[in-house]
Amino acid sequence: MRQALTPTDRTNVTPSSPAAPTRTRILDAAEELMGSIGLVRATTKEIARAAGCSEAALYKHFSSKEELFVAVLQERLPALGPLLRDLMADPGDRGIEECLTEIARSAALFYDASTPIGASLFADPALLRRHRDGLRPMGAGPHQPLRELAAYLRTERAHGRIHPDANPDAAAALLLGACFQRAFLRHFLGEAPEPADAFATALARTLLAGIGR
Incomplete structure (x- = not known):
């Protein structure tokens, strides 16, 4: 698992590779933000911004923040x-x-x-x-x-x-x-x-x- 970010870093989160598939970048950003500022404060808007995509693009891969949370637990932890x-x-x-x-x-x-x-x-x-x-x-x-x-x-x-x-x-x-x-x-x-x-x-x-x- 990557080094957790501090709360003040949350707007500067960047995916590990801009060329990575969108779903991977979303999971990267969600893992970082959920681990550093918690599930409540890690909104889908912030996760999408950190992943370098729109919130609409996020919802094409995950139907809800709950589904994204489960994906982080299952695929990244x-x-x-x-x-x-x-x-x-x-x-x-x-x-x-x-x-x-x-x-x-x-x-x-x-x-x-x-x-x-x-x-x-x-x-x-x-x-x-x-x-x-x-x-x-x-x-x-x-x-x-x-x-x-x-x-x-x-x-x-x-x-x-x-x-x-x-x-x-x-x-x-x-x-x-x-x-x-x-x-x-x-x-x-x-x-x-x-x-x-x-x-x-x-x-x-x-x-x-x-x-x-």
Whole structure:
């Protein structure tokens, strides 16, 4: 992910390459602005100006700011959803500790990158409600990783790799909640926590100690 811009830089954002396709330039600008000044203040008008295109051109590629936000999460931030869906479909031959470690690392990096983008929504209840309503038809939202991780853990339980009495929903909340808390503290305190690899390894082992066979 590129270096985030300060709020005073927002009118000077430029795409990485003027020759890049319009959709790419829009995503470049949206990622920069949403990460630096937050989702609320990053209007489609500002994003289009930073991308070097008209607002009408932006809406030819994205039907709403919510759709653009989801595209930034899916295409530009550390992959979490695709990893969970792949594991849910086929855990493969990897051990569950390895899988949980990979999930925890991806989740820690994802929340670290996405927390500054969405945090400003909570300052405006009406805007939060509109944003939530906009995400619902797309099947998107912060609850999706929880559902997908719980589904993966149910698959592992069916394969006998975690305890039959383990609660997949609770285990998913514990793992992803810890990753979100790490991101929140990093941004609030302005201090880097332990490296993501070490954090993910410790978290996976600790969780597995409670739900493993």
